[in-house]
Amino acid sequence: MGNTVFEETLVGKIEQDEFMLSGHNACPGCGAALTVRLMMxxxxxxxxxxxxxxCWSIISGVNPLRCLETVVLHCPFPAAAAVxxxxKKGLLAVGDQDTQVVILAGDGGTFDIGLQGLSGAAERNEDILFVCYDNEAYMNTGMQKSSATPYGSASTTTPAPxxxxxxxxxxxxxxxxxxxxxxxxxxxAFPQDLISKVNRAIDLKGFRFLHILAPCPQGWGSPVEKTVTLSRLAVLTRIFPLFEIEDGKRYRLTYHPSVHLPLENYFGLQKRFSSLGPREVEQARENVDYYWGELCRKSGCSEDCCRYS
Ligand code: SF4
Known part of the structure; x- marks a missing residue:
C-alpha cells in the first residue's frame, strides 16, 4: 500500500473554522466524532x-457543555425522521426558509429501529437531511449486531462461531x-469529498440522505490511531464505495480506486474479523465483487473494474 495510493484520496483544501468544539464525550479515535466535525x-x-x-447522544454532551455550535434536539430511537x-414544518410556519434540519443517526437508528420513520419521511419527500454515521453495530450499548453489520463480523449477539x-x-x-x-x-478519510457532499445536499430541496462510514475502535477492535487508515482501506478495498445517486436513478462513482487492495488489509486491522478463515474471506470477496460490479453497471463505468486484483 504505497503512499501514492493514500495521497490520491486527499485533494483540495479543508475549511479551517470549527463548529464542533473540543471536550466532547467520544472514545479516543472515534470515527463518528470526526464525521460530525467534518459535517459541521x-x-x-x-x-x-x-x-x-x-453514540452521538453521549458524544454531544449536555447543556451548557455540549460540543456542537448549533441547536441540538435529542429524541427517541425510532422517531428522528418524524421529529x-x-x-421543518414549524420553521416554515414562522417564515424560516433557510435553517437546515439534519437528522444525525447511527446505523441502528437508520437501518433498523429508525427505518419506518425514515421511509415515511423519504416517501413524503420531506425537506430534511438525514445523515447516518455507520459504525456497523449498536456500539453505544455494547456492540450488538445491527443490519448494517457486515458479513463476517463478530458482535456480542452473533452466535458461535x-x-x-x-x-x-x-x-x-x-x-x-x-x-x-x-x-x-x-x-x-476523504474529507473534501464528505464536505462537498454535505454542501451538495444543503443546496438541494427535499429529502436528502448521506451514508457515512465511521470506524469505531471500541467495537471494531482496532488501534485508535488506525481509524482514518481503516476508513481509507474500506474505500480502497471497495467494501465501502464512494458514490452518489440523483432522483433514485442517476448513479455516479465519486471515487474510483486506481488500485483495488485486498480485503485482508482491511480485515487484518480489526479484531471483529479475527475468526475469518480463507473460505469466509473468499465469500466476503465475492460479496464485494458483486456489489462493485452492480455499482459499475448502474453508474455506466466503462473501466475493467469488476476484476479483483
Ligand atoms: S463506541 Fe465507537 S462510535 Fe461510539 S463513541 Fe466509542 S469509538 Fe465512537
Missing part, C-alpha cells in the same frame, strides 16, 4: 440537529427506491 464545516451554525439514541419533519452469516443491508438501494433527490456515501 459545511453546516456551520445554520442547522437544527436531531439525534435519536446512539425532523415536524421541526461469531461470524455474521449474511451481508450488510443495502440501505442505499432502499433510499434509491424512494427516488429522493439526493443520496450519497462518504467517509472520513
Amino acid at each position: 464545516k459545511a453546516l456551520k451554525d445554520r442547522a437544527v440537529i436531531v439525534i435519536p439514541a446512539s 425532523g419533519s415536524g421541526i 461469531r461470524i455474521k452469516p449474511n451481508p450488510k443491508k443495502d440501505i442505499m438501494a432502499i433510499m434509491a427506491a424512494h427516488q429522493i433527490p439526493y443520496a450519497a456515501t462518504a467517509t472520513i
Whole structure:
C-alpha cells in the first residue's frame, strides 16, 4: 500500500473554522466524532440537529457543555425522521426558509429501529437531511449486531462461531427506491469529498440522505490511531464505495480506486474479523465483487473494474 495510493484520496483544501468544539464525550479515535466535525464545516451554525439514541447522544454532551455550535434536539430511537419533519414544518410556519434540519443517526437508528420513520419521511419527500454515521453495530450499548453489520463480523449477539452469516443491508438501494433527490456515501478519510457532499445536499430541496462510514475502535477492535487508515482501506478495498445517486436513478462513482487492495488489509486491522478463515474471506470477496460490479453497471463505468486484483 504505497503512499501514492493514500495521497490520491486527499485533494483540495479543508475549511479551517470549527463548529464542533473540543471536550466532547467520544472514545479516543472515534470515527463518528470526526464525521460530525467534518459535517459541521459545511453546516456551520445554520442547522437544527436531531439525534435519536446512539453514540452521538453521549458524544454531544449536555447543556451548557455540549460540543456542537448549533441547536441540538435529542429524541427517541425510532422517531428522528418524524421529529425532523415536524421541526421543518414549524420553521416554515414562522417564515424560516433557510435553517437546515439534519437528522444525525447511527446505523441502528437508520437501518433498523429508525427505518419506518425514515421511509415515511423519504416517501413524503420531506425537506430534511438525514445523515447516518455507520459504525456497523449498536456500539453505544455494547456492540450488538445491527443490519448494517457486515458479513463476517463478530458482535456480542452473533452466535458461535461469531461470524455474521449474511451481508450488510443495502440501505442505499432502499433510499434509491424512494427516488429522493439526493443520496450519497462518504467517509472520513476523504474529507473534501464528505464536505462537498454535505454542501451538495444543503443546496438541494427535499429529502436528502448521506451514508457515512465511521470506524469505531471500541467495537471494531482496532488501534485508535488506525481509524482514518481503516476508513481509507474500506474505500480502497471497495467494501465501502464512494458514490452518489440523483432522483433514485442517476448513479455516479465519486471515487474510483486506481488500485483495488485486498480485503485482508482491511480485515487484518480489526479484531471483529479475527475468526475469518480463507473460505469466509473468499465469500466476503465475492460479496464485494458483486456489489462493485452492480455499482459499475448502474453508474455506466466503462473501466475493467469488476476484476479483483
Ligand atoms: S463506541 Fe465507537 S462510535 Fe461510539 S463513541 Fe466509542 S469509538 Fe465512537
